[in-house]
Each structure stands twice: as C-alpha cells, then as structure tokens.
Amino acid sequence: MRLKDKTAIITGGARGIGGAIAEGYAREGAKVCVADIEFEVAQETAARIGNGAYAFKLDVTRMDSIKACVAEAEERFGGIDILVNGAAVFDMQPYGQITEKSYDFVFNVNVKGLLFMLQEVGESMKRRGKGGKIINFASQAGRRGEPLVAVYCATKAAVISITQSAGLALIKHGINVNGIAPGVVDTPMWDVVDRQFAQYEGRPIGEKKRLVGEGVPFGRMGKPEDHIGCAVFLASNESDYVVAQTFNVDGGQWMS
16 A cells, blocks of 8 residues: 555546546545535545545635645644645636636636645644655646647646646755646547537537547557656656656557
C-alpha cells in the first residue's frame, strides 16, 4: 500500500476523475477528504470509500471555504500529506461571443480556486514541516488553443504554468508540485461538452463524442480510473525527484 497512513484532500472528489482517485487513494491506504460543492454526492462517495473518508462542501471560489476545508482536514487528520486539485468547470462559445460572465466563472474555478487551494495547503504543509505532494489537474486543452474553447484552454494553460512556478517555489520545503493533463474522458461533463458542440457545430447529439473517441490513438476515450495510476505515483515517495512536471494521461493524443 503506497499511501499507507497518508492523508489527502481531493477537490472535485465527488465524481468523475476526482471520485476515481479518491477511491484509488483509499485502496492504497490513504485517508481522504472528498471536497466538492456537490456535497450530497461527496457524502455518497465518502461513505462508499470508508477507511476514514469524509465529505466537505467546498466552494473553491471562496477563500473562507478554502480555509475552512484545510482547517477541518488539519483537525481530523493532524496534517495534510496530499492535495489533488481536481475541481473544474467547462464552458464554450465562438471566440467573438465570449462573455465576461463566462470568463469570470471559468477562471474563478479553474485558476483562482486552484491557486488559492494550492497556496493554503502549501502553507499548511510548510508549517507541519513534513513535506507533501500537490497534484494539479490540467488538460490537453492547456497544450493548445481551440476555436470554441478559448477561455477553458487558457485556464488549463494557466494551470500548467502555476504547476511549474509553484513546483519551483515549494520543492525547497520538500513539497512536490506536479500536474496531470487528461485528454478526452468519458464523464458526465463530456455529455455537456457534446451538447455544446452539437449547438455550435450543427451536429447530432453524440456525434462529437463518438468522433473524438475514435480519434484517440489508444482507440477510445479515457475513463476516470485511467488516471489513478499516475495520481498514486505522484502522491507516493516514488515521485520524490519529480518536480514541476505535467504528465499527459490521454491515450496518446498529445506528445510533449
């Protein structure tokens, strides 16, 4: 068990990739805080996991919520060993139709929320003096631009950049900051994405999802559980010499 006696906060941990990682960490011996704005789903996930897991209603756009989440984990666990920054949202519009409301919404969750969650947990780890592991979820969308997804792509590029900067700043405290960039993943979020592509590209519902899945060199869309292995590696002492990197877990869609 590679994470025995470790403690972890997973934002966006109620479902999808975050939920899969929460379950994977628990199997490896970690105690997990399933932190998500969808509190009832987070409670169900924590109950399914057991092993000391608990749910916390986290709104990453609010500093008081972030601070309360970290304080609760410190009290319950005695300290935080691992943070997975998985909370994220998606929106799309043609470039000339991007709205300030959409921009603020996506950046507030995907960038501001991630940055200040990282900061708060990083400071907690520094005070404790035992190091730690922080894993930020980027995306293949952060590696390139897309005509309908300019704002989302920009947020995920920012995540990669923050991972590099924070990784260099925190490694002197024994805190490794790294990232994971998924490709197209079959989650409820992608059903929303598919409907938006159908609207803007004039496609039947389901066609875009089918086409992008067929375009993955591996031969299918990713599944949430495909990301557990990399997330466990980055949370374990096996990755102690890995600093400020973002790993593509995307079935071969992007090479960098």
